[in-house]
Amino acid sequence: MKTLFQFITLFAVALLTVTSCSKEDVNVVEDVENYTDEVVYEIERECNAGHRGCFExxxxxxxxxxxxxxxxxxxxxxxxxxxxxxxxxxxxxxERPQLAFPLDIIGNDGTLYTLDSRQELKAVVKRCIKAYWNNSDHRNHFNNSCFRMVFPINIKYPNGNVATFTNKHDLKAALRIWKNANPDAEQRPHLAFPVNLILKSSGNVVTVDSRLDLIRLKNVCSGD
Structure with a gap:
């Protein structure tokens, strides 16, 4: 009987230990998930990016x-x-990961911005502040983009020249070269229409024929 009692006691202790470890593991996983979602949310918020923001x-x-x-x-x-x-x-x-500069974003009218600092980003973002960011948090916010571009795409520069890019890496490199050569330019490169976009909500490819159509698409995407 004594041996049986000792066995039951040891089993109970082991069970409690396993249960405690399992709870700790779950807490660790939840902490990592929350941390990740919060970081992604803050990055989007800083850029006013995503389907309810002004930029992508x-x-x-x-x-x-x-x-x-x-x-x-x-x-x-x-x-x-x-x-x-x-x-x-x-x-x-x-501490949390942050945006690295230079940074490239696209406005809801197709204008492309290459930003070399957080100060430049703030100056651009403050032109378009949507109330969504004042009434939301990181929960259920991940993967918040409206669309992604289908390559090849054409970019029109302020001097009227048009260049074609077959991938996003070449596009980013060209935008940064242009920014370095034109640091004080008030006008910026922008998408040359028509442009094909893949909607993140449905996966469908849509053809956007003008800046106005792109603005309308962003408004529909954000529910405005």
Whole structure:
């Protein structure tokens, strides 16, 4: 009887230990997921980007991590996976990854912005502040883009020249070369219409024929 009692006691202790560890594991996973979602949300908020914002990212997107490393991500899923992996490798970190500059974004009228600093970003973003950001948080916010561009695309420069790009990497490189050569230009490159876009909500490809049509598309996307 004594042996049976000891066995039951040991089994109960082991069960409690396993249960406690399982709860701790769940908490760790939840902490990492919350951290990841909050970081992605704050990055979007800073740029007023996404389907309810005024801008979309021109991928790849550079992110500066607290340990000094900078990485490029090709889309939202890669961004989330990268931030999650970093947090798992740095569970005690309290600082958060941030945008790396230069940064490229596209306005709701097709204008392309290459921004060399956070100050430049703020100056552009303050022109279009939507109330959505004042009444939301990071929950259910991930993968918030409205569309992605279908390559090849044509870009029209302020001097009237039009260039064709077959991939996003060449596009970003060209935008930065232009910005470096024209740091004080008031006019900026913009999409040359028509342009094909893939809607993130449905996966359908739509052809946008003008700046006005692109603005309307963004408004529909945001529910305005």
């Amino acid at each position: 990212f021109v991928w790849p997107l550079g992110i500066a991590f607290p340990d000094g490393e900078t990485e490029q991500f090709d889309d939202y899923q890669a961004l989330k996976d990268g931030i999650k992996a970093w947090k798992e490798a740095n569970p005690d970190a309290t």
